Amino acid sequence: MRATIGLAGLLVVLTACGGTVSTTTAAPPPATPTTPSATTAGPTPTPTPSPVVTGPNVSGCFTEDDGRIFTYGDDLPGVVTGKGETGVVITYERNGNVCTWRPLSDRLVAAGYRVLLYARDSRTPPEDVAVAMAKRLAKEKGVKRLFFVGGSIGATTAPLAAARLGGRTAGIVALSGAIDPGDAAKITAPLLQIGTENDGYGGAADLQAAHAAATKAAADELLVVKGESAHASAMFGASYGPQVLDRVLTFMNRHRQPGKG
Numbered sequence: 463m464r465a466t467i468g469l470a471g472l473l474v475v476l477t478a479c480g481g482t483v484s485t486t487t488a489a490p491p492p493a494t495p496t497t498p499s500a501t502t503a504g505p506t507p508t509p510t511p512s513p514v515v516t517g518p519n520v521s522g523c524f525t526e527d528d529g530r531i532f533t534y535g536d537d538l539p540g541v542v543t544g545k546g547e548t549g550v551v552i553t554y555e556r557n558g559n560v561c562t563w564r565p566l567s568d569r570l571v572a573a574g575y576r577v578l579l580y581a582r583d584s585r586t587p588p589e590d591v592a593v594a595m596a597k598r599l600a601k602e603k604g605v606k607r608l609f610f611v612g613g614s615i616g617a618t619t620a621p622l623a624a625a626r627l628g629g630r631t632a633g634i635v636a637l638s639g640a641i642d643p644g645d646a647a648k649i650t651a652p653l654l655q656i657g658t659e660n661d662g663y664g665g666a667a668d669l670q671a672a673h674a675a676a677t678k679a680a681a682d683e684l685l686v687v688k689g690e691s692a693h694a695s696a697m698f699g700a701s702y703g704p705q706v707l708d709r710v711l712t713f714m715n716r717h718r719q720p721g722k723g
Contacts, residue, residue, distance in 0.1 A: 520581055523561040532598075540580030540595065542602065544571035548632060548718045549599040549608040551623075552577060553592045553616030555638070555694040556584045562695040566611070569707055573715065576605055588616050592623040600630060607632040609714055613694030614638050614664060621645050621653075633681075633717045635710055636672075638664030638694040643675035652681035652717040656706055658690035658697065665691075681717065685709055 515522045518531035520539045525531070529543030541560075550570055552563050560567075560579040567577050578599045582591055596608050609632050612620040617639025624631040625648060633652035638661055646653075653676050659666045666686050673684045687702055697706045 520579060521559045521561055523559070523564055524579065534580070534594070534598075535583075535591075538581045538583070540578060542576065542578050542599065543567065544574070544576040545604075546571075546574040546576045547604050547606050548575050548714075549596075549602065549605045550575050550577045550714075551592060551595045551599060551608060551610055552579045553582070553588045553595075553610070553612040553620065553623075554579075555614030555616060558584070558613065558695065562698065563613075565698045565703070566695075566707060566710060569711055570714070573711055575609075575714070575718075576602060587619055588612070589619040589622045589626075592616070592619065593626045596623065596627050600627075606630070607718070607720070609633050609635060609718075611635040611710075612637065612639065617641070617655075617664065617694070621649050624649070624651055633714065635713065636664075637697065637706075639672070640664050640668040641672035643671050646672040646675035647678065649676050649679045651679065652683075652713070653679045654681075654683045654685075654710065654713040656685045656687075656697070656709060658687045658692050660689070660691040661693050662691075663693070681713075683713060 515525060517526065519525045520531065520541045524541040524543065529541045532540050534540060552567065554560060554563055560581065563579060567579060570577050578595055580595055582588055592610065596610065599605055599608060607630050608627065610620040610624045617636035618641055620634050620636055620639065621641055622645060624634050631651045634649065636655045638657045639655060640663055655669045655672060657664045657669050669684055669686060673682060676682045690700065692700050697703055
């Protein structure tokens with residue numbers, strides 16, 4: 463059963479596998495603080511310089527304090543962080559990096575997931591390397607099932623990678639993806655799509671087309687933020703970012719075990 467619910471801040475289209483549909487309205491953004499006048503403002507604080515990262519790391523955002531750093535291909539780095547039985551492979555948007563995905567990664571690790579993030583050559587579609595990363599993570603001791611999480615092109619190709627992994631796929635989370643309806647029609651794993659209404663790639667029209675086609679998915683959930691245009695991981699830093707992160711975690715917790723939903 464599909465339900466389309468228009469909210470003041472969010473448009474939610476949700477199909478859960480036999481579950482109850484529930485929605486919450488995004489809290490209004492906080493009021494913009496008034497800038498103090500030149501006569502009352504104190505001296506401009508000196509910015510604190512970012513620490514210099516030395517040693518193995520991924521884009522300066524993940525170090526050996528976060529998890530195990532590895533390299534692949536032409537010495538491109540990746541990291542496995544967390545110790546859960548359910549793995550998550552995160553593939554960022556073209557011209558992006560792992561840094562903007564840290565808010566989601568930290569939430570997932572705290573919730574008991576094992577997360578793999580990796581740097582990649584953004585000139586090529588990420589399907590093949592996403593599959594390779596999934597197979598790498600699947601070999602980790604204790605990992606039983608995996609989610610594919612992607613932004614933009616990483617979201618668009620996530621269903622293709624998930625299909626190649628097969629039965630160990632727990633679900634697909636696509637942020638600002640433009641999944642081809644033909645590919646969406648083949649999805650059998652649980653699917654969650656999130657995007658903003660006015661995004662030029664992976665906006666409302668792209669998301670709705672894939673949602674309508676994903677009739678074989680074990681669950682087919684869609685959340686569109688109305689009136690906004692933030693793309694992929696940029697949503698995490700927006701006023702509605704906490705709702706997006708909560709939505710992803712709720713979906714994954716629901717489907718981390720086989721047969722749940």
